[in-house]
Amino acid sequence: MAERLLYEGKAKKVFTTDEEGVLLHRFKDDATAFNAKKRGSWAGKGRANAAISAAVFEYLEANGIPTHFIERVDETTLKTRRLEMLPVEVIVRNVAAGSLARLIGYEEGTELKAPIVELCYKDDALGDPMLNWYHFRELGVSDADLEFCEELGLRVNGLLWPFFDERGIVLVDFKIEVGRDAGGTLMLADEISPDTCRFWDKTSGEKLDKDRFRRDLGGVEEAYEDMLRRVTG
Ligand SMILES: Nc1ncnc2c1ncn2[C@@H]1O[C@H](COP(=O)(O)OP(=O)(O)O)[C@@H](O)[C@H]1O
Ligand SMILES: [Mg+2]
Structure with missing residues (x-):
């Protein structure tokens, strides 16, 4: 082929x-x-x-x-x-970490009262900024598409939280992308991995995701292998 x-x-x-x-x-x-x-x-x-x-x-x-x-x-x-991608990164958060902790002044690790959804504009040159619905309308993303993104993010979160909980993992937050097929159907795309999620061990709190690389914590290969075992083992 x-x-x-x-x-x-x-x-x-x-x-x-x-x-x-x-x-x-x-x-x-x-x-x-x-x-x-x-x-x-x-x-x-x-x-x-x-x-x-x-x-x-x-x-x-x-x-x-x-x-x-x-x-x-x-x-x-x-x-x-193959999809036509929306220029949107949908982030869903259960526990404050990273940019959200800085944004609202929470200590990292603070449990949120309810999941928070953030919509970011997928544009490397701009640094993938978080935008609101007014900005997205200006950029040509429809309200219906944004609504789909938010609902999909929350549904995925509702399924992934117990999936990872059973595997001894707190799903702190994750990012997804959405695209549309030739028939007009919107669906989940891209990847879901330790690159795009924060995974913390439920008992030790150990980080098992890309933060080990971002923050030079060491043991990054072992963390990805550990997540692979927990998900597929
Ligand atoms: N089903 C799909 N159809 C078309 N493009 C997709 C699909 N799933 C993901 N993509 C896009 O393919 C690219 C995947 O490569 P990646 O290395 O993750 O790119 P990036 O550097 O933009 O994160 C991304 O731009 C993503 O938006
Ligand atoms: Mg990517």
């Missing part, structure tokens, strides 16, 4: 194939943080993220969430439907 590179991002290479409307996402071992100002790489990262994403998408599909996922084709590659 002829693969053509469609897009190379920070964490994945995306290919078209001979199959119309289908993409391959090859997960790289590269890691970036702080809008790609910090870069790194380690063996096994792509494999861990592909396998974790595949397992999470399968679980979400089985529970009624429409996703782009078709199948995992090899250790680092997922086959998905």
